[in-house]
Amino acid sequence: MILIVDDRPENILPLKKILELHGFLVDTAESGEEALRKILKAAYSVIILDVQMPEMDGFEVANAISGFSKARDTSIIFLSAVNTEKKFITKGYTAGGIDYLTKPVDPDILALKVKTLHKLYEQQQELRMVQDSLRREIDIRKQAQEQLAGQLRELQAILASLPEIAFTVTPDGRIEYVNEHWYRYAVDAATFPVTHPDDNLRMALAKALTGGTGFVREVRLRDHHSGEYRHHLLRLMPIRQHTQQVSRWIGTFTDIHPQKQAAELLEQEVALRTRELLLNNAELERTNHELQQFTWVVSHDLKEPLRKIQLLNDHIREKYLKENNEAVSYLERVIRSSARMARLIDDLLAYTHLSAPEVFRPTDLNALLAELLLDFDEPIRRSGAEIIIGKLPVIDTIPVRIRQVFQNLISNALKFVQPGQPPVIRIHAERIATKAIDGELAATGPFCRIVVQDNGIGFDEKFLDRIFVIFQRLHSQTSYEGTGIGLAIAKKNMAKHQGLISAQSRPGEGASFILILPVRQTDPAQHP
Structure with missing residues (x-):
């Protein structure tokens, strides 16, 4: 912006029109005091200043402007129609003017001078911005260097306190810092410890430094004094700047000789x-x-x-x-x-034979139970028992062993009945997701839950663990026949199938025996 200062409006108007025709923004002031107020508020590239003004002439205004930091890059052109002598011109330059023109002024010459000075002002502003930017960049880099130096000192202090060999390496592979434990295995701070020839460390280390990746390896270092090779674990990790470029490497040798x-x-x-x-x-x-x-x-x-x-x-x-x-x-x-x-x-004899290895094969449990019930034909007819069997799956079993499980459970259900009440035995199966008695239902789950439920005399669940122990009985032999081995055989057979067996019951309310079996045996080898 250009500022024209003259106490006579008829002098200001033509100058303003000329400059505006050349594309300049122009501001005006009709006194020195008004000019100073405007200079304090706005920045001007060129001030065209009339010398003869009442109260405060152009020289006084120029002297006052020279004290304003805001106007330090502003160029002043003096205009005068009266004071054309050399002493006045000299005084104008002394007051801080860039040029001194006498009236009448050639408009083209004035426009050229204003253009030149305006361009010079813009260049000075750009130069100042660049200088300020460089100054800030220098300050930032200085702070970063000081911070980095502080971090490096802190890192070296930490490495010095470690009870193991610690060192740092520059990106080009030069050893930068070592702690005191280094000198047990190296001659000096610039020489790498001697490693066992069979470890081939140098090639692997060079590859890690080139690739910029972390490095962990067991090596044997030769003790500088005794000549003995000791096992160490070398760890070398890159430290990266915000640009992801490696600034240095931190390495440690941990003595693992006793552990080795x-x-x-x-x-x-x-x-x-x-x-x-x-x-x-x-x-x-x-x-x-x-x-x-x-x-x-x-x-x-x-x-x-x-x-x-x-x-x-x-x-x-x-x-x-x-x-x-x-x-x-x-x-x-x-x-x-x-x-x-x-x-x-x-x-x-049956119990001792359970340890013998046998082969698993796909078994249709419905067919197996249909064949098994033929052996119970007489007890079922005599007791009037009702046996309800749902749809059972085909799973991998040792048929003779799983037959023993169902045989013992059905035999117990026909034996431990309530007086005057025909036994009712229900057998059903469902697929579950996990090997657990209360596993969640899953249509294609890897396990099968089979429940054998009866309406017999039941038992107190506090005896649950006892009923699966060999020779353990909850009733006397005079009340119910049996040897106390049947459920122990069932449990051992279930273990042989990698399965589970448990029961739920209350006295007088029957019992439900729960079998958990894998649908497919993952290991075809015989299980113990």
């Missing part, structure tokens, strides 16, 4: 224990085989005299004691005891 020695001793101990375990397993397998043979022989030898006792007792009862009711009663008790002893031997 302990690990080697542990490996030797594990190898020794493994050999011992293999020998013990072989011995155990041989002993188990011998035990199975012994069990078979013993059970056979025990059952043979029992069969003779039963046969002879039957013969004595029929031939010699028909008329002696008391003797027949005693003899029948002996026969029942012998039969119970025979069942106990059979159950024990």
Whole structure:
């Protein structure tokens, strides 16, 4: 913007029109005081100042303007129609004027001078902006350098306090800083510790520095004094600036020699224990085989005299004691005891056979139960039992073992009935998502939940754990027959199938036995 200062409006108007025709914004003032007020509020590139003005002439105004920091880059052109002598011109330049023109003024010359001075003003403003920007950039960089130097000092203090070898490396691979532990394995701060030739560290380290990635590796460093190689864990991590460019690397060597020695001793101990375990397993397998043979022989030898006792007792009862009711009663008790002893031997033999490996195969549980119920035809007919079986899935099982589970559960349901009430047995299945008794339903879940429910005498659930323990009974033998092995066999068979078995019951309200079985056996090998 251009400011024209003259006390006579008729002088201002033509100058203003001329400058406006050349595209300048023009402001005016009719006194020195008004000019000073405007200069305090706005910035002017050029001031055209009349010398002869009342109260405050042009020289006084120029002297006052020179004290304004806002106008330090403003150029002043003096105009005068009277004071054309050399002393006045000199005084104008001394007062801070850039030029001194006498009236009448050539408008084209004035416009050219204003253009030149205006352009010079704009260049000065741009230069000041660049200088200010550079000054701010220098201040920012100075602060950043001071901050970086402080961080570096703090980092070095931290590294110096570490109980392990610590160092920093510049992006070009030059060692920048080392702590005192470095000198145990290196001659000086500029030399890298000597590593074992088999570790091939230099090539891997150069690759990590080139790639800008972190580096972790076990190495062996040679002790500078003893010459012994000790195991260390090298960690080298890049420190990046906000531009993601690596500014330095921080590295540590952690002494893991004691742990390495302990690990080697542990490996030797594990190898020794493994050999011992293999020998013990072989011995155990041989002993188990011998035990199975012994069990078979013993059970056979025990059952043979029992069969003779039963046969002879039957013969004595029929031939010699028909008329002696008391003797027949005693003899029948002996026969029942012998039969119970025979069942106990059979159950024990079945229980010991559960450890033998067997193969899983797809099994239709509906077909298996249909075949099993034929064995219960007489007890079902005699008790008037009703058995309701829902749609059961085809799953991987050892058929003979899963048959034992259902056989024992159905046998118990037919045995533990409430007086005068025909037994009702319901069997149904559903797919679930997890191997849990209360697993959530899932149409394609990997597990199957089978519930065998009866309306029998039930039991108190505080005895739940007890009913699956071998020889544990909740009722006396005089009340209900049995050896106390059936549910223990069922539990062991379920474990062999990687499954679960549990029960829910209340006295007098029946019982529900819950089986959880995998639909597919993930490991086709035999389970223990």
